[in-house]
Amino acid sequence: MIVANRKPLEEIEGMIKGYGKVILAGCNECVTVCSVGGEKEVGILASELKLSRKKDGKDIEIKEVVLERQCDQEYIEQLRSFVDEYEAIVSMACGAGVQFIAEKYRGKPVFPAVDTSFLGVTEEQGVWVERCQGCGSCVLDRTGGICPIARCSKSLLNGPCGGSTDGKCEVDKEVDCGWQLIIDRLKELGQMDRYEEVEPVKDWSTSRDGGLRRRVREDLRL
Amino acid sequence: MDYPASIKVVRVPCTGKVDVLHILKAFESGVDGVYVAGCLEGECHFLTGNLRAKKRVLYAKGLLEEVGLRGERVEMYNLSAAEGARFAQIAREMTDRIRELGPSPIRTKGGRELREEAVAEAEGGEEKKEAAGEKKAAGSKQ
Numbered sequence: 391m392i393v394a395n396r397k398p399l400e401e402i403e404g405m406i407k408g409y410g411k412v413i414l415a416g417c418n419e420c421v422t423v424c425s426v427g428g429e430k431e432v433g434i435l436a437s438e439l440k441l442s443r444k445k446d447g448k449d450i451e452i453k454e455v456v457l458e459r460q461c462d463q464e465y466i467e468q469l470r471s472f473v474d475e476y477e478a479i480v481s482m483a484c485g486a487g488v489q490f491i492a493e494k495y496r497g498k499p500v501f502p503a504v505d506t507s508f509l510g511v512t513e514e515q516g517v518w519v520e521r522c523q524g525c526g527s528c529v530l531d532r533t534g535g536i537c538p539i540a541r542c543s544k545s546l547l548n549g550p551c552g553g554s555t556d557g558k559c560e561v562d563k564e565v566d567c568g569w570q571l572i573i574d575r576l577k578e579l580g581q582m583d584r585y586e587e588v589e590p591v592k593d594w595s596t597s598r599d600g601g602l603r604r605r606v607r608e609d610l611r612l
Numbered sequence: 613m614d615y616p617a618s619i620k621v622v623r624v625p626c627t628g629k630v631d632v633l634h635i636l637k638a639f640e641s642g643v644d645g646v647y648v649a650g651c652l653e654g655e656c657h658f659l660t661g662n663l664r665a666k667k668r669v670l671y672a673k674g675l676l677e678e679v680g681l682r683g684e685r686v687e688m689y690n691l692s693a694a695e696g697a698r699f700a701q702i703a704r705e706m707t708d709r710i711r712e713l714g715p716s717p718i719r720t721k722g723g724r725e726l727r728e729e730a731v732a733e734a735e736g737g738e739e740k741k742e743a744a745g746e747k748k749a750a751g752s753k754q
Contacts, residue, residue: 434633
């Protein structure tokens with residue numbers, strides 16, 4: 391899932407300073423699962439904003455909505471019927487959702503309430519950790535199912551580096567060395583011969599270096 | 613058993629039911645403080661309800677601090693259903709703390725921070741407090 395972090399209240403308040411009627415839009419997908427922008431978090435942020443305004447003797451009207459997804463047009467359209475009654479939209483979805491709302495409601499200021507951080511997994515309840523960087527050219531078949539791009543702090547394709555000590559990364563002693571994990575897994579799988587193969591220079595044009603990425607399936611287009 | 617009349621007891625089946633949003637909504641409605649009275653740690657009938665409540669209260673403290681209402685306005689207490697005197701003592705303790713802090717700026721609407729002013733108003737007997745207590749804890753005072 392896409393994992394995000396809630397922005398500090400002060401930052402969000404700064405964005406909507408001067409607005410008295412706002413829509414606070416959550417998203418029922420990734421940000422709900424990582425407890426940052428779902429129904430409950432929308433309620434909490436709305437309550438915080440109201441308390442903060444009231445504390446200073448001011449008021450704010452907040453329309454709380456949680457869209458099924460903010461990355462699909464049909465759900466974003468659900469704001470259409472009441473969007474004109476409000477001055478601005480605060481989105482608790484990932485950056486994709488915020489931008490899609492901005493595209494569809496061009497005359498309405500849209501603000502992000504979360505910092506979109508990474509593609510990750512729920513390691514345990516309340517703990518989310520990065521697993522994928524969306525490089526666009528997966529190497530997991532060669533690395534025992536552990537990603538050297540996301541898990542190695544240097545994204546080395548032929549690791550480990552000299553900073554690996556007792557299975558930990560030099561960047562942070564709490565962080566496992568990605569390449570140690572890969573080697574351990576390859577050993578478990580009896581595939582250490584793969585480790586001997588040198589991975590060639592990666593074509594990063596499939597990643598961010600290639601500019602805006604786009605995927606088209608002609609057979610699905612209307 | 614005497615405890616301040618300004619406290620309103622909200623019964624929940626277990627403090628594990630108490631959510632951060634319940635606490636925030638209470639402040640939105642104008643209460644000056646909230647405390648959660650749960651069973652003793654390790655003695656939750658549902659095993660970990662009071663431990664969950666403890667974490668949520670801590671989280672709510674952070675939110676209140678962020679909002680500018682002061683985290684001290686919310687607290688978690690643990691006591692057994694048989695400790696009526698302790699229940700009253702906690703009620704007084706919390707009332708005193710809130711009186712020190714003054715009324716909620718939400719209620720005064722002006723965000724008045726001056727303690728003297730706040731204390732004067734509190735002594736006027738206007739302060740309200742809300743307590744979210746476990747059923748057993750709430751029952752013990754009746």
